[in-house]
Amino acid sequence: MLIGLDVGGTHTDVVLIGPDGPFREVKVITDTSNLFKSVLSALEKITEGIDTLQIKRAVLSTTLTTNAIVTDQIEPVGMIVVGGPGIDPEAYRICPYFYCVAGAIDHRGREIDGLDEVEVMDAAARMKADGIRHIGVVAKFSTRNPSHEIRIEKILAEYGFEKIFMGHRTSGNLNFPRRISTTFLNAAVYSVHKNFFNAVKQSLAEKGLNIPIHILKADGGTMSFSSSIDFPGQTILSGPAASVMGAISSAPAEGDVIVLDIGGTTTDIAVLINQSPVLEPLGISIGKYKTLIRSLKTYSLGVGGDSVVQIKDGELVIGPYRKGPAMAYGGSSPTPTDALFVLEHIDDGDAEAARKGIQLIADQLGLRVEYAAERIFEKTCNMILEGAAHLVRDINSKPVYTVHELLEGYTVVPARILVLGGPAKYFVSHLKKISGYSVETVPRWGVANAIGAGLARTTCEVNLFVDTEKGVVLAPEENYTKAIRGAYSYADAEETAFELVRKKAAKNGAESENLQIEIIESLSFNMVRGFRTTGKNIRIRAQVKPGLIEGYKAL
Amino acid sequence: MLKAHYKTGLVFFPAFDWAIDPTHPEREERLLYTQDQVFEEGLLDIEDIIEYKPDIASEMDIKRVHFCVPDVFSVTTKSHFISAGGAVTMGRALMEKEIDRGFALVRPPGHHSMRVVHGNRGFCNINNEAILVEYLRRHYPVKKVAIVDTDCHHGDGTQDIYWHDPDTLFISIHQDGRTLYPGTGFTDELGGANAFGTTLNIPLPPLTSDEGYLYTIDHVVLPILEEFKPDIIINSAGQDNHFTDPLTNMNFSAQGYADLTRRLKPDIAVLEGGYSIEGALPYVNTGIILALAGLDYKGVVEPGYDAARMAQSADVTRAIKGIGDVVLSNWKNRRDMQEKIRGNREFIERRRNIMYDTDMIYEMQKDEIRICDDCAGALKIDSSADTGHHILGVQIPVHACPKCVEQGYEWFDKASTGPYDRAFLQDRPKDEYLEKILKQR
Ligand SMILES: [Zn+2]
Ligand SMILES: [Zn+2]
Numbered sequence: 001m002l003i004g005l006d007v008g009g010t011h012t013d014v015v016l017i018g019p020d021g022p023f024r025e026v027k028v029i030t031d032t033s034n035l036f037k038s039v040l041s042a043l044e045k046i047t048e049g050i051d052t053l054q055i056k057r058a059v060l061s062t063t064l065t066t067n068a069i070v071t072d073q074i075e076p077v078g079m080i081v082v083g084g085p086g087i088d089p090e091a092y093r094i095c096p097y098f099y100c101v102a103g104a105i106d107h108r109g110r111e112i113d114g115l116d117e118v119e120v121m122d123a124a125a126r127m128k129a130d131g132i133r134h135i136g137v138v139a140k141f142s143t144r145n146p147s148h149e150i151r152i153e154k155i156l157a158e159y160g161f162e163k164i165f166m167g168h169r170t171s172g173n174l175n176f177p178r179r180i181s182t183t184f185l186n187a188a189v190y191s192v193h194k195n196f197f198n199a200v201k202q203s204l205a206e207k208g209l210n211i212p213i214h215i216l217k218a219d220g221g222t223m224s225f226s227s228s229i230d231f232p233g234q235t236i237l238s239g240p241a242a243s244v245m246g247a248i249s250s251a252p253a254e255g256d257v258i259v260l261d262i263g264g265t266t267t268d269i270a271v272l273i274n275q276s277p278v279l280e281p282l283g284i285s286i287g288k289y290k291t292l293i294r295s296l297k298t299y300s301l302g303v304g305g306d307s308v309v310q311i312k313d314g315e316l317v318i319g320p321y322r323k324g325p326a327m328a329y330g331g332s333s334p335t336p337t338d339a340l341f342v343l344e345h346i347d348d349g350d351a352e353a354a355r356k357g358i359q360l361i362a363d364q365l366g367l368r369v370e371y372a373a374e375r376i377f378e379k380t381c382n383m384i385l386e387g388a389a390h391l392v393r394d395i396n397s398k399p400v401y402t403v404h405e406l407l408e409g410y411t412v413v414p415a416r417i418l419v420l421g422g423p424a425k426y427f428v429s430h431l432k433k434i435s436g437y438s439v440e441t442v443p444r445w446g447v448a449n450a451i452g453a454g455l456a457r458t459t460c461e462v463n464l465f466v467d468t469e470k471g472v473v474l475a476p477e478e479n480y481t482k483a484i485r486g487a488y489s490y491a492d493a494e495e496t497a498f499e500l501v502r503k504k505a506a507k508n509g510a511e512s513e514n515l516q517i518e519i520i521e522s523l524s525f526n527m528v529r530g531f532r533t534t535g536k537n538i539r540i541r542a543q544v545k546p547g548l549i550e551g552y553k554a555l
Numbered sequence: 556m557l558k559a560h561y562k563t564g565l566v567f568f569p570a571f572d573w574a575i576d577p578t579h580p581e582r583e584e585r586l587l588y589t590q591d592q593v594f595e596e597g598l599l600d601i602e603d604i605i606e607y608k609p610d611i612a613s614e615m616d617i618k619r620v621h622f623c624v625p626d627v628f629s630v631t632t633k634s635h636f637i638s639a640g641g642a643v644t645m646g647r648a649l650m651e652k653e654i655d656r657g658f659a660l661v662r663p664p665g666h667h668s669m670r671v672v673h674g675n676r677g678f679c680n681i682n683n684e685a686i687l688v689e690y691l692r693r694h695y696p697v698k699k700v701a702i703v704d705t706d707c708h709h710g711d712g713t714q715d716i717y718w719h720d721p722d723t724l725f726i727s728i729h730q731d732g733r734t735l736y737p738g739t740g741f742t743d744e745l746g747g748a749n750a751f752g753t754t755l756n757i758p759l760p761p762l763t764s765d766e767g768y769l770y771t772i773d774h775v776v777l778p779i780l781e782e783f784k785p786d787i788i789i790n791s792a793g794q795d796n797h798f799t800d801p802l803t804n805m806n807f808s809a810q811g812y813a814d815l816t817r818r819l820k821p822d823i824a825v826l827e828g829g830y831s832i833e834g835a836l837p838y839v840n841t842g843i844i845l846a847l848a849g850l851d852y853k854g855v856v857e858p859g860y861d862a863a864r865m866a867q868s869a870d871v872t873r874a875i876k877g878i879g880d881v882v883l884s885n886w887k888n889r890r891d892m893q894e895k896i897r898g899n900r901e902f903i904e905r906r907r908n909i910m911y912d913t914d915m916i917y918e919m920q921k922d923e924i925r926i927c928d929d930c931a932g933a934l935k936i937d938s939s940a941d942t943g944h945h946i947l948g949v950q951i952p953v954h955a956c957p958k959c960v961e962q963g964y965e966w967f968d969k970a971s972t973g974p975y976d977r978a979f980l981q982d983r984p985k986d987e988y989l990e991k992i993l994k995q996r
Contacts, residue, residue: 107591177597402572
């Protein structure tokens, strides 16, 4: 048995899944001021009367770290940054305790300027004196040669800081400013993440529930709680991922599908290709932070069931805000949900209040109330479809760097929409009519997010870099460096990359039979100096593909 | 967070799967370290630096500029269509006001490609800048264009294409042709009799450093641009003046390139040569992108740069001043000089031999321009190569007068009685491109 739990803004959903599918589901109201209570009570309720030894794992998707960042309730963090030729790293000052120290590594990982250790010690002493406990260390091109970051960590260790995060361990991708914000966020949410899940584990243990806890990541994969302690940033924005993973089992094995999660305030849009979610090329953006945190590509549109409907300069405007529930549920301003009440004769709320609200809009438009409701609903659907088209365009316009990819690259052409979220079922026929696509709701759409979390596969990514002229193989995130002796081919590199992914996935809590490892980027260059081939430069990016684990039915 | 002062478009197309041949300077690896630097700097995340996927140029876009022998597809690869298309992408984004400036960081290069193309010369098959300019003239109200070629080699292809066009000011700054391929680009190469003085060459002595180069920009190029008043400025942004370039002998630096870009303020820059793929290109391109965006580039200093060692000698400084004076005086006297060349002739002929170094093709060319005060003049080109092709190419210019249109068609119609296996006609006013196969080979 598996547990999937997803903390949402209003409800916390939790399901218990057996080999034949989910057989118990519980919803508790999310207490945003006390997520711990919500999570614990949901877990207690779902395990009532169950032999918990049969539970293999519980996957939790929470808004904990996301909220901490969005509301700026993060701890003070110190940053030590090593620049080198290029933009002055001061431009990336992310926090008050931000120290740029001298030193430089170039694009091939050669040291071109030694690290100024005195500057590092000065910064360390000042941060220590001011009570900073968590430090991020980032050097430009540390993914080509992490020696400066490692040296700084050694120096800092003598000052007894509680936790040090190094940039090259957070991502193998190139992007110095993003590496700075990623490392910063990891350090900033470290305590809140660790304390929360330690408390969850302990409380469960006290109740005799020894369930292995896993965390859902923004890329739609899971990792064990113990490995998440070193990468707490990966849990940021896992919410949209839970829903998308919940839709996968309803998608066809082949073809492009749009997933719409229609909520109260927003609609989150994602794309599946052959049951695999499309990922962000680099990483999530949250607030002012652009990161290297692996993530599904989602587009969040300020249109949902509770969006404010109003007339501005004679024009019908929907969203982007929510002022409260629909008038049918006691709210004070009309919403698309109220329009649905008028159109669909729904009877589980106050239909009269809804009609009154839409009448206000109808009067301003000079229309009959039914026509006004239709206009509102059609506009809502159109905005959502435009949002989907925007996302598809964005995915298809992703730059590529080879002739082959430019001419033969994959183009997303969706013909199918899957809808989940509260008002999902009312949208199906309208979306179908307007788009001409096949449109369906995801079965059990109310808890599909929790099912998605529960069944998500453990994922990870590895970036391997080979420079045979320098004689080095490097996978900085994995702390893997090897000197090359003798011949080294592309096949050797691929084998190493696969091996590293397998190891990393196992460490993150994967069951080996579920792994689907694939190469997502590969480049191999002959290095030529003076008309002579002097080496090979190979870059491989490999991953466990996000998807659902085997052996359990989703429906 | 950084924000560009000028909205800057960037087409980055390193063509990682294309090479002239495996160990050629124009190979897959050329922009690898540039990509590393651009990505690591996070340049594409800067607000208002916008990355574009390149368009693919059409056959028509190429025919608008070139006479390709025997046809477009025989002398190009897919990569050429993308490289030219990338330049066009930037032009279109500029004209649609999506960006203030654009940089097509693309390969293969194009500035050695002339109007007639029998094959590859100087690593180039088709001329990306000319394809861009003529695309803009066709689709947008662009008339006067300045192309400033800052590649270390003379931009002989672009010079050839605009030799007879008074609406295109072509200025090439390069290492003296007596010391470097292609061996042309002297101050007395000034354009044809309808466009005399709108071709200008500034050959600089070897070992010219930032100082001499920027002197030339400030004292020669900028005043001439000021007077010409182009609708847009294109920069053929070759990067082989760098002190580490393996093919040339200049002492230019990344700071120099960024300074040059800041002063020149090109609307669109198009990458040309530059073969110091580790020591120069990553830094020069970063500098150019930052300078285009109006951002601080002071920190872009390549490893191994030593200003004192790069300082130019007094001899070099003196020579550069002298060359600048000659160019300025030619520019000032261009109308008188044009009158002298014209005399009272109706047509002027020119004969040349052209070498295609990469493909080892030898071409003999004769062109004839109709002297005209009302337009750029009808142009006839007779070209034969040791590939066995002998073609006639006729161009009727964009704003052709009725007489030049008539002359163009007359030449084209008569081609069947000549020695040619193919005849081409560029009817620019109608944007029509005709071809006749006269003999099967
Ligand atoms: Zn060149
Ligand atoms: Zn004329």
